[in-house]
Amino acid sequence: MGYLGEEIKKLGFGLMRLPQKDNSIDVEQTKQMVDLFMEAGFTYFDTAWAYAGSEDAIRQALVERYPREKFQLATKNAAWINCKTREEAIAQFETSLKQTGAGYFDFYLLHNLGESRTHFFDDFDMWSFVQEKKAEGKIKHVGFSFHSTPEELEEILEKHPEMEFVQLQINYADWEYPAIQSRRCYEVARKHGKPVIIMEPVKGGMLANPPESVQKILKGAEPDQSVASWAVRFAANLEGVITVLSGMSNVEQMEDNLSYMKTFTGLTEDEMHTLRNAQEELSRIPLIPCTSCNYCAKVCPMQIGISGSFTAMNYLNLFNDVAAAKHQQEWLVGGHGLKLASECIKCGKCEQVCPQHIAIREELAKAADAL
Ligand code: SF4
Ligand code: SF4
Known part of the structure; x- marks a missing residue:
């Protein structure tokens, strides 16, 4: 048995970025992914009331197809989204029960x-x-996910020792990154004796495709392993981790993750050294640390394609390819019915909810200029 008396392997299926088809979740592909995951002996699924269509999709792909005791399902309550009363916040729980x-x-x-x-x-x-x-x-284990400073985490854990676990953003790029402080948050959770669930190990997909200099280090060390595998293994190697959530979007990503996590037993000292080199290399390149969580999109009165603009800008910063960046912008912003960065009215609402503390208005202005 692992943490909290549950038997859970170190890879969890994050359901925030499920495969899409005709502008909705591709349930058939999700079923295939669920089957591969379960066949390989993995059992943990992470959805949320706030992930549009995800709870409904996982009901069809998992809950209605497997015995309930064969998997663990996690979901979340976002009382800060459009709730004015306790009843409205509680209604999210009831909706989640129904949808899943x-x-x-x-x-x-x-x-x-x-x-x-x-x-x-x-x-x-x-x-x-x-x-x-x-x-x-109706709930077996209660915890919370968190995006802020270690000081605030300390305060919450002191006030609420009854919380059984904490879900944190941890990856090798954010380990010492000042806006995220993965290491310090992890250390606070462990100091309070809380096991940790790791989210964003691949940083919203960015560490699947890091700058060429970083890829060179990782591929040079292990030519046959995917670059993304280093990010997941870094997280899974930490002590006190219940599981590492990977937000997989297609069968290929699932197959890749399973190929190394099925037999993962920990990183060697040589592998840790390679990761430290990658961390140093990465810290030399300035990027917008957007994880495409799209919390900002829920509050933007102008429906600006914020995360899409930032993905496009990061493409530009990493690969210096204006055409590729514009293509990203066309697809992720206009293609999704959203407005361009240049239409931002600078109200600042987005910055109040951004877990990555991005100066969104400033970055959007740069995106408007560059693209
Ligand atoms: S500052 Fe711009 S992007 Fe942010 S919420 Fe306001 S209009 Fe939207
Ligand atoms: S700008 Fe912030 S809130 Fe918006 S998608 Fe990126 S990380 Fe999330």
């Missing part, structure tokens, strides 16, 4: 605590609500 058809949740998280979002859970006393549901058997 799961009957109960193995892991239930208060979603994205930190900064201006935490007080919603205090105001609506969601802390006691989740304990009530735990007592009723």
Whole structure:
């Protein structure tokens, strides 16, 4: 048995970026991915009320196709999205139960605590609500996901020792990155004795395709392993980790992750050395640390394609290829019915919810100029 009395392998299926077809989730491909994952002995699935269509898709692809006791399902409560009352926040839990058809949740998280979002859970006393549901058997384990400073994490864990685990953004690029502080947050959680679930190990896909100089280091060390595998293995190698969530978007990504995580037993000293070299190399290249979580999109009154603009700008910064960056922008912004960076009215609402603390207005202005 692993942490919290659960038997969970070190790879979890993150359901935030499921495959798309005709502008909705490709449930048939999701089924194939679920089957591959389960066949390989992995059992942990992570969705959220806030991931559009994800709870419904996982009901069809997993819950209705496998015995309930054969997998663990996690979902999350985002009381800070459009909730004015406790009842509205609680309604998210009931909606999640209905959408997933799961009957109960193995892991239930208060979603994205930190900064201006935490007080919603205090105001609506969601802390006691989740304990009530735990007592009723509708939730097995209660924790929270978090995007903010180690100091704030310390404060929450001191106030709420009943929380059983913490979900943190951890990857080799953000380990010492000042806006994220992966290492320090991880150390705070461990100091409080909390096991950790890792999210964004591949940094929203960016570490699957890092700058050429970084790829050279990783491919030079292990030519047969994918570059993304280094990112997942870095996270899985940490002590005190329940599982590492990889937000897989197609069968190929699933197959790649399974190929090395099926037999993963830890990194060697040589492999750690290679990762330290990659970290040093990466820290020399300035990028916008956007993970495409799209929390900003939920509050932007102008429907600006913020994350798409940033992905395009990062393409430009990494590969210095204006045509490729513009292509990214066309697809991720206009192609998704969103507006260009140049139409931003600089209201600043997006910056209040961005877990990566990006100076969004400033970066959008640069994107408008460059693209
Ligand atoms: S500052 Fe611009 S991008 Fe941000 S919420 Fe306002 S209009 Fe949208
Ligand atoms: S700008 Fe911030 S809130 Fe918006 S998608 Fe990127 S990381 Fe998420």
